[in-house]
Amino acid sequence: MDDVAPTQKARVLFVDDEPRVLTTMRMLFRSRYEVFFAESGQAALDLLKTQPVDVIVSDQRMPGMTGIEMLRAARDLNPNAMRILLTGYSDLNAIIGSINEGEIFRFVNKPWMNDDLSTTVARAVAAAKASMAAAAAAPAETADSPAVQPVAGAAGVLVMDDDPRVPPQIQTILGPSFKVYGASSMNEAVEQLEKNQIGVVISDTRVQDHPVVSLIGTLKQHHPELVSVILTDRADAGSAIELINQGQIYRFITKPIHDSQCKIAVNSAVRQHQRLAASPTLHQRYEVEAPAAPPPVAAGGTGLLDRVKSLRSWVRRLGS
Amino acid sequence: MKKLRQVFFALLAVAAIGVLVFLLRMTQSVDADLHRARLERIQVVGNLDVLLNRQFTGSRVSSLADSVTDRSGTTGQLDTALNALDKDAGALRGLTPEIDKALDTFLDTIESKFELAFDSEARNTLLTQRLINSMDAVPTYADAVTAAATDAQREEVRNLTMQVKTEIVNFGVTPTPPAAAAGNIRALLEQLQAMAPPTPPPAPVAEGEPQFEPEDPPFTKAVKGLRDRSEEVIADKTELVAKLRDFLDRPTGPQLQALEQAYMSWHEGQVAVANQYRTYLAAYAAALLLVLAFLGFRLARSFREIDRANAELSHANEHLEEQVTARTKDLSTALQDLRASQAQLVQSEKMASLGTMVAGVAHEINTPLGYARSNTEIVRNSLDDLRGLITAQDRALTLMTAQNASDEEVATALTEAEGLRATLNPAETMEDLGNLLKDTDFGLVQIADLVSSLKDFSRVDRSRTDLFDINSGIDSALKIANNLLKTRIEVVRQFGPLPQVECSPSQLNQVFLNLFTNAAQAIEGEGKIYIHTSAEAEGVIVRILDTGCGMTEEVRARIFEPFFTTKAVGKGTGLGLSIVFRIIEEHGGRIDVRSTVGKGSEFVIRLPLKQKRQSGDTAVSAAPELAAA
Known part of the structure; x- marks a missing residue:
């Protein structure tokens, strides 16, 4: 992949057990991309072993191997490929699995709109190209290199939850090497973000009855190096899909809190933050969709999102 | 078990009583009466022995015959008493070797005593007789001596002869005279001898007196006669005493004591x-x-x-x-x-x-x-x-x-x-x-199919009891369950031609969907579900066989119970199969299960072609309940 010519067509793999879907995909994308097809997860993995691709679009429910299982395996085979799940119906476990294990870029529901799907694939392709360029620029840097080991105090963790007991609990789980800030409202959260250097946001899906998806989406839009983890006991499929598509949440964990699970998730979130902060070209991989409607939170606090857009601390850090 | 226990306790009681009896007997082994009788017998023997001794000792010359009679009487009694000691019931013999030995010694001794008494009986009689005779003769001789004495000496001689007579009588009558007695007699006789006249001139004698030889003066001759008689008495008496001593010295007393x-x-x-x-x-x-x-x-x-x-x-x-x-x-x-x-x-x-x-x-x-x-x-x-x-x-x-x-x-x-x-x-x-x-x-077309399956499945547009093709019901249930099945389970349909069955289609569809869902859940990974339908004379048979995990006999026996579930808490209500059972029952049919752990399960449903009027009513009447529920 050293000589990636800018004119070369991006390579996109479609996986679905229904061949007619693949026919449709060929019709839709053959003019723009070099397209590959597989009718099962195993076939897709076999193909990936010889043909690296930029984007994988997969169905979830397939005989033999589910889409998530395939995407997780594909992540190891071809880490730079962007992963998109195209599915007619997925239960919550499947969605959470795809976030935590598949680290997917988008969910697309069947039936899809051609324009939306084209846009999503195009974004994925752009992100893949960008990250490939980044990888080429700094080939030594990998996910496991010591350079991205979490450094104590480098970035704080902001915990947003209605329950004031949660932040201390997380502080206990993470230990003293992490600085944990608590917030029980969006305003408080923004204040904390203004005052402190924060790399990871842990949040419930709703804070004081406001969905956090728009706040997290806005944060991600304007401060892409910020990594979000959802910690909730009110998990539902719809909000999870929203959070991945509009907030690019990095992990989704459910209450009750399991110490080791929480620690692993936050540790890898901090590493992810440091990786993103180190190479801004990767940001595109975690680009979010613009929310369909004006964020409801804007009505709650005047200019809250404006404040978010221009957080001084971010400016300071980016400047330094 | 209970019987065994009873026998055991009875044996225990018998043993306890046995031990008690044994102990009682052991404590009563000493018979006080017998003991007293035995002691008495010993006493009697002792007494008789002493009596016999006394009779021996005290035999009078005068009553010789009497004493012999007494002795034989005593001997007879003693014999009886000895037998009682030796042989009769309650005798001493056989108790211990020591007692036997002491008894034998005693019996031997007393036996020898008897023999001795018997042996010397005749001699004793003779001796006694002679002794009596000699004693009787002594006074005559003594008088002769006195008569032969000189006048001067007569008084002295009379004294001496009196003494001799007394001594002889004492000697003869005393059962065991002192040893010196014989010496005394002899000394007296010597004194008498010494009184004889020293010179031979014969003293003038009375006219009526017999004439003696000159060489033998009459006094000396008389003394000599007296001495002879005395010596006879002494000799006989000594022999008698010796015999008595021999008799008396037999140690019956100490032996009896032993x-x-x-x-x-x-x-x-x-x-x-x-x-x-x-x-x-x-x-x-x-x-x-x-x-x-x-x-x-x-x-x-x-x-x-x-x-x-x-x-x-x-x-x-x-x-x-x-x-x-x-x-x-x-x-x-x-x-x-x-x-x-x-x-x-x-x-x-x-x-x-x-x-x-x-x-x-x-x-x-x-x-x-x-x-x-x-x-x-x-x-x-x-x-x-x-x-x-x-x-x-x-x-x-x-x-x-x-x-x-x-x-x-x-x-x-x-x-x-x-x-x-x-x-x-x-x-x-x-x-x-x-x-x-x-x-x-x-x-x-696929969508239309699905929608029509859904419609078929719910049957909301049809009456509750209807003529229904079971095969098509199974098909529509399979379509509904397809998403559970298609990814990993191969469904093999073996449908036979079926007559239409009078039933509640929506309820039967629910039955099939439940069974397919269960079968799919029983299969981990890939597997197969075989569905076989066939017609019978009076109904239809549907067999649904899966290659799932199967179930144990305990589970199999309970699967139709309401609320029985093998799924995790919150995953299943445990009502699925109980509803299936109820629906089939209300249709007058039956459902059976066979299962092997690790191999799979087979559900066999038999349905009658026609509902009995009554059961038809129940099916209808049960339906609103289910629908309402």
Whole structure:
């Protein structure tokens, strides 16, 4: 992949057990991309072993191997490929699995709109190209290199939850090497973000009855190096899909809190933050969709999102 | 077991009594009467022995015959007494070797004593007789001596002869005269001898007196006669005394004492043993008493318990009516609660299976819907492109046929149309579009199929009892369950031709869907479900066989129980199969299960062709309940 010519067509793999879907995909994308097809997860993995691709679009429910299982395996085979799940119906476990294990870029529901799907694939392709360029620029840097080991105090963790007991609990789980800030409202959260250097946001899906998806989406839009983890006991499929598509949440964990699970998730979130902060070209991989409607939170606090857009601390850090 | 216990306890009791009897006997082994009798016998023997001795000693010359008679009487008594000691019942013989030995010694001695007495009987009589005779003769001789004495000496001689007579009588009569007695007699006789006249001149004698030889003076001659008689007495008496001593010296007394001693020591030993056993007996009796006390205590307790139970029973009997009323009320309340909660559970079970069904159906519908809609868009876009081409070609044609069009214009239009045609490649596009529309058609048919299956499945548009093709019911249930099955489970249909069955189609569809769902859940990874239908004379048989995990006999026996579930808490209500069972039962059919752990399970459903009027009514009447639930 050293000589990636800018004119070369991006390579996109479609996986679905229904061949007619693949026919449709060929019709839709053959003019723009070099397209590959597989009718099962195993076939897709076999193909990936010889043909690296930029984007994988997969169905979830397939005989033999589910889409998530395939995407997780594909992540190891071809880490730079962007992963998109195209599915007619997925239960919550499947969605959470795809976030935590598949680290997917988008969910697309069947039936899809051609324009939306084209846009999503195009974004994925752009992100893949960008990250490939980044990888080429700094080939030594990998996910496991010591350079991205979490450094104590480098970035704080902001915990947003209605329950004031949660932040201390997380502080206990993470230990003293992490600085944990608590917030029980969006305003408080923004204040904390203004005052402190924060790399990871842990949040419930709703804070004081406001969905956090728009706040997290806005944060991600304007401060892409910020990594979000959802910690909730009110998990539902719809909000999870929203959070991945509009907030690019990095992990989704459910209450009750399991110490080791929480620690692993936050540790890898901090590493992810440091990786993103180190190479801004990767940001595109975690680009979010613009929310369909004006964020409801804007009505709650005047200019809250404006404040978010221009957080001084971010400016300071980016400047330094 | 109980019988064995009883036998054991009986044996135990017998053993206890046996031990008791044994101990009692051991303590009574010393017979005081017998002991006393034995001692008496010894005493009698001793007494008789002493008597015999005395009789021997005290035999009078005067009463010789009497003493012999006395002795033989005593000997007879002694013989009897000895027999009693030796041989009779309660004799001493055989008790211990020591006693036997002492007895033998004693008997030997007394035997020898008897022999001695018998042997010397005649001699003794003779000696005694002679002794008496000699003694009787002595006074005569003494008188002769006195007579022969000189006058001067007569008084002295008379004294001496008197002394001799006295001494002789004493000597002869005393049973055992002192040893000096004979010497005394002899000394007296010497004194008499010495009184004889020293010179031979014969003293003048009285005229009537016989004349003696001169060499032998009459005095000396008389003394000599007296001496001879005395010597005879002494000799006979000495012999008699010797014999008496020999008799008396036989040690019967000490030997009898030794026998008594031996017997007494034996008796004491017996008494000691008996005492020991008495101690044992006391201890044993105490132990038995304790056991009895314990048994008594237990018995008393059992009685108390029985009493209490009786009291409770009678109390319960008295209050039975109230209790029955109270219980009945409780039970009817509980039944109402149960009905309510069962209804709720049936509802939640329905909602849960509905949720699963909707999830599956959504995916099943969304996939064809997805490509159909996408294809339509593509076709619309392509049609726009094709319209552009047609317009361009149209314009070129118009220009070509127009009179006033310049060649250049025509060429430009043609080039444009040709360019568009080359880009679009209409032949290929048309083919693609045809294929897309074909796919779209296919997708729409699939959707229509699903929707009609759903409709068939729910049967809301049909009456509750209807003639129904079971095979098509199974098909529609399979379509609904397809999302559960298609990814990993191969379904093998072996449908036979079936007559229409009178039933409630929606209920039977629910049965099939439940069974397919269970089968799919029983199969981990990939597997197969075989569905076999066949007609019978009076009904139809549906067999559903899966290659799943199967179940144990315990589980199999309970699967139709309401609320029985092998799924995790919150994953299943445990009502699915109980609803299946109820539906089949209400249709007058039956459902059987066979299962092997690790191999799979087979459900066999038999349904009658026609509902009995009654069961038909129940099916109908049960339906609203299920529907309402």
